[in-house]
Amino acid sequence: MxxxxxxxxxxxxxxxxxxxxxxxxxxxxxxxxxxxxxxxxxxxxxxxxxxxxxxxxxxxxxxxxxxxxxxxxxxxxxxxxxxxxxxxxxxxxxxxxxxxxxxxxxxxxxxxxxxxxxxxxxxxxxxxxxxxxxxxxxxxxxxxxxxxxxxxSKSIYDFYHEKAMGDLDKLVKKKQSEFELKMAQREIDAIQSLEIIQDKIQENEEKRDVAIKLVEKLNNKQIELDKIVSKLTQDKVTKQTEIQTLVASYTRIEAEMNNKIKRLKEYVADKALFLKTFEFIDEEVLELFIQESQPSSDQVEGISFNDILNGDYQQAVSYIQSYLVSQDILYPRHIIENYITLLRTKDLVILAGDSGSGKTNLVKSFAKAVGGKSIIVPVKPNWTSSEDLLGYYNPLEKKYLATPFLEAMIEAEQNPTIPYFICLDEMNLARVEYYFADFLSLLETRDESPKITLYSEDESSHVLSELKAVVDIIQSTKEKYSKEGVISFIELLKDETLNNQLRLAFGFSDKDSLIKYHSEIRRMLSGVMSMPSCIKMPANLHIIGAINIDETTHYLSPKILDRAHIMRFESPLLSNWDEILTQVESYEFEDISKPLLFNIDQLGYRNNYPRFDRDNAFCKLFVELNKDYFHKLGVEFGMRTIRQGLNYLELFQEVNDDSSMAINNFMLHKVLPKFTFDGNKHVGEQTKLELVDRVFVERVKSLLPNFEEYSEVFSAVHAIETVVKNAKANDGVVNFWS
Known part of the structure; x- marks a missing residue:
């Protein structure tokens, strides 16, 4: 058995x-x-x-x-x-x-x-x-x-009985021996099992002790976390209260400011005939100040992006490229795709390339292609503050001295249905962080239009108060001496009686000049009426910079690079013109003689960047790249940059569904321009230059499987390889811009 x-x-x-x-x-x-x-x-x-x-x-x-x-x-x-x-x-x-x-x-x-x-x-x-x-x-x-x-039978039974009894003794002994062996083995097995159980009990007790300590630690952490959350909640309530107070204060101040301007307008309108009669104000300035803002430019005739192209941005790129070709302006399709996407981000766009590569021409030609207006503002090497960009209030002349940049902004505000493109040409002739940093900080406001204060609203109140005093004195003096026939300021001065009475009323001596005082009042009133004390960033305005990189220019600081998108250019002589013409022929538009007209928000509107999502593939990728490469290389790369990238990718998908190209462009816009460091410094057992040359470039190649199909100047892989090549020839100094 x-x-x-x-x-x-x-x-x-x-x-x-x-x-x-x-x-x-x-x-x-x-x-x-x-x-x-x-x-x-x-x-x-x-x-x-x-x-x-x-x-x-x-x-x-x-x-x-x-x-x-x-x-x-x-x-x-x-x-x-x-x-x-x-x-x-x-x-x-x-x-x-x-x-x-x-x-x-x-x-x-x-x-x-x-x-x-x-x-x-x-x-x-x-x-x-x-x-x-x-x-x-x-x-x-x-x-x-x-x-x-x-x-x-009985005899057989006796025979077998006797034989069986002997066999039975043997069998009993054998069975007893086997039983004793089996019981002994069972006892050994039981002892071993008991020892194993005891070991398991001891192990479980140790684990239990560790678990108890861990639970105690977690409970303590939870208590600390609850305290932090409670404090943050209290701080949030406090901050919300402060914000509400500030908003209420801002609303009140804004209402007061508007009321001051309104009072000045009403007073000027009421005294318009008097002010014109006594030459305190010109009729053109009066009409501009009193009347509501009217568009100064006529809307161009064109085709509707919504009605004709059904809001399709890929079709829009095709049409714009075709329109430019009809004007003998040849740009590869990917430049138009990239440029219109960058404009729609409403971030600062900086066009970088050699002189004559078509940077300002892109601004001008694109503006014309969408029925907009481009204004080129040359940057001077001596610009050192925001006043060089926006102008300043001159207290001696009692007026605001505007710049071409500010005048372009005001013109854009007066024509809200026309897209405006202001290009700061040779932007890095002066240090950008000196004259543009404050303005760039204003552009970071994403949920509303940033407001730029030019001078104090108290100036308008001061002008109104002084103007009222002058008008009242003149009128009362005329009425007192029945001089209603005096109809100009010159006649007023010729009348000896009125002249002496005005000097007495103003507290002037014989040395003081009424003519000079009249001119001062005129300048003050003209300055306040012709230039608003503050201006909001117009929704139809796009700011573009154009830079050359040579020995006469300055590098862009990390603050500028962190907030701007860098778009590189190559000479148009290097473009494949036959390929561009073939592309345009394939679009088969019947009529490309008119510009393509967009609603203003279709060319970009200011909204908050997409939320950072740890589970998003793009976020995961660049968090990993930052940990493995950027941080080790000393390249600044933060949360805002990733959110800007999410915004760019979301918009780029509407012109091109190639996600690899979007990542390639983002690397060129936001990452590689920050590659300026000493490649000889070590990161672990290798230098920074070796990390870029041996590891980083291969990682980028794996992300961009079609990189060989991209034009060299617009390829992130080629840009990295060029940086490495130049660094090896320059004693290991890594510089994207060299």
Whole structure:
């Protein structure tokens, strides 16, 4: 028989066929059925029974269940009433031969024995003869004389009884020895299992202690976090209150300022005839000041971006490129795609390239292509402050001295439906951070139009107060001396009586000049009326810079690079003109003689940058690049730059769905222009230049699988390789601009 003993867990979830196979294999049964014989005790008053001391018919082996806890005691099998009454007796034991089958599942579960068997109904019969091998249990049974006589004679019984008794002693000793060995092995196994359990208990206790400490630490951190959150909440409420107070104050101040201007306008309108009569103001200035702002330029005739092209920016790029070609201006398509996307970001756009590469021409020609106006403002080398850009208020002349840049802004404000493009030409002839930094900070306001204060609103109040005094004195003096015929300032001065009275009223001496005072009042009034004290950044205005990089110019500071987009240019002589013409021919526009007209917000509007999302693929990529390369190289790269990139990518998808090209452009706009450092310095075991040359460039190539198809001047990979090449020839100094 097979000595394998199964645990009850090993038998769980086995099918009935599998359980029967296990029993057959364990008992050495080769037939399809399990036939046994054994003792059926006297039934007495019961109708059923249990077959005791069962043996296999085929081998005579006594049967034990191969289940842990049940392998020592012999099996017994339930006999249903039908077979028990047929084969049994109420008064004495009987020997029965039968076939076995698995007990019902409920009985197996009840007796906690997955292999429990019972007598198969209808197979029970009285045992008529002994098997070939006589089991010792029969011969040694004290009641054998009575029960065995039905199938063996007394002499055979005595013979086998005597022989069996000797064999029985040997068998008992053998079984006892085997039992003792088995029990000893079980004791050893139990001790080993106990030691393992004790080790596990100790390990679990150690883990429990660690877990308890960790929970305590987490609880402490949670308490600290709750305190921080509570403080932040309080600070937020405080800040919100402060903001609300500031907004209310700003609203009040703005209302007061507007009211001052309104009062001045009303007063000037009321005294218009008097002021013109006494030459305090010209009629043109009066009309400009009193009347509401009217467009000074006529809207050009063109085709509608919405109606004709259905708001499709890819079609818009095709049309603009075609329109420019019709004007003998050839730009590759990707330049138009990139430029219109940058304009729509409403960030500062800086065009970089050699002289004659077409930077200012792009500003002019694009403005014409969209029915807009371009204004080129040359930057002077001596510009050192924002006053050089926006002008200043001259207290001596009592007027604001405007610049061409400011006048262009005011003109854009007066023509809100026409796109304006102001180009600061040769932007880096002076240090940009000196004259443009304050203005650039204003451009960072994304949720509303930034407001630029030119001079104090108190000036207008001062002018109004002094003007009122002058007018009242003149009028009262005229009325007092009945001089209503005086109709000009010159006549007023010629009248000796009025002249002396005015000097007395103004507190003038003989040395003071009424003419000079009149001129001063005239300048003050003209200055306030012709130039507003503040101006909002017009929604239709785009600021573009154009720079050359040579020994006469200044490099752009990190503050400027962090807030601007750098778009490089190449000489138009290097462009593939045949390819451009082929592209334009494929568009098949019937009429490209008119500019393409956009609504102002379709060329860009100021809104907050997209939110930084840690799960966004672009955010993940540049956080990884910053950690692995930019930070190690000393290149400044922050959250705002990533959000600017998200904004650019979102807009670029509307002109080109090539995400790799968008990343290539972003690298050129925002990352590589910051590559100015000493490549000889070490980062770990390698220099910064080696990190760029051996690692970074390969990483960028993997991001841009089609980089070989890009024009060299517009390829981030080529730009990096050029930077490395120039650095090796320049003692390891890395400079994107060299």
């Amino acid at each position: 097979n000595e394998v003993i199964y645990s009850k867990e090993e038998l769980d979830d086995r099918s009935e066929a599998e359980l029967l196979d296990i029993l057959k294999q364990s008992w050495g049964v080769n037939d399809n059925k399990i036939e046994v014989w054994g003792e059926l005790p006297a039934l007495g008053d019961t109708t059923f029974g249990f077959l005791r001391n069962p043996h296999l018919v085929s081998t005579g082996d006594r049967l034990y269940y191969p289940v842990q806890g049940l392998e020592i005691e012999p099996c017994s099998f339930f006999i249903a009433p039908q077979d028990a009454q047929k084969c049994g007796s109420k008064e004495h034991n009987s020997f029965v031969r039968c076939e076995l089958e698995l007990s019902p599942e409920s009985e197996r579960s009840k007796h906690n024995n997955p292999l429990s068997l019972c007598v198969k109904r209808g197979t029970g019969e009285s045992l008529r003869s002994l098997p070939k091998e006589i089991p010792l249990e029969i011969l040694t049974n004290p009641n054998s004389d009575e029960d065995s006589s039905q199938f063996i």
